[in-house]
Amino acid sequence: MFAALPAFPSAASVESTVGQMEQVVAPPSVAGGKYLSATAIRVFPERARFEIPAPLSIDLKAPGTYSKASQVPAPGLAPIATGTLVNSHLIHAAGGSSQVPLDGTVTF
Numbered sequence: 582m583f584a585a586l587p588a589f590p591s592a593a594s595v596e597s598t599v600g601q602m603e604q605v606v607a608p609p610s611v612a613g614g615k616y617l618s619a620t621a622i623r624v625f626p627e628r629a630r631f632e633i634p635a636p637l638s639i640d641l642k643a644p645g646t647y648s649k650a651s652q653v654p655a656p657g658l659a660p661i662a663t664g665t666l667v668n669s670h671l672i673h674a675a676g677g678s679s680q681v682p683l684d685g686t687v688t689f
Contacts, residue, residue, distance in 0.1 A: 602685025
């Protein structure tokens, strides 16, 4: 699951990680199986102070814990206005041929 949330002044970076979540420096690429881990979910900064070029509907409109798909608010309920500056992070989990469940929490 991926979420792009507006960057709030007090929460523009990763504050903590728990469990198998691991904060890392952005790799050159995650495409094509180049950044696999059977033991970690990785989070890293994607873009800083990116200006939204057009209204953008987002899937997650509020901080919280979403452990079931039925808990996720419907898309489009919280548009980010044109011109808003946001910071985004990528949460990446790819274990290659491994089918081991991973569990972690990241706080922004």
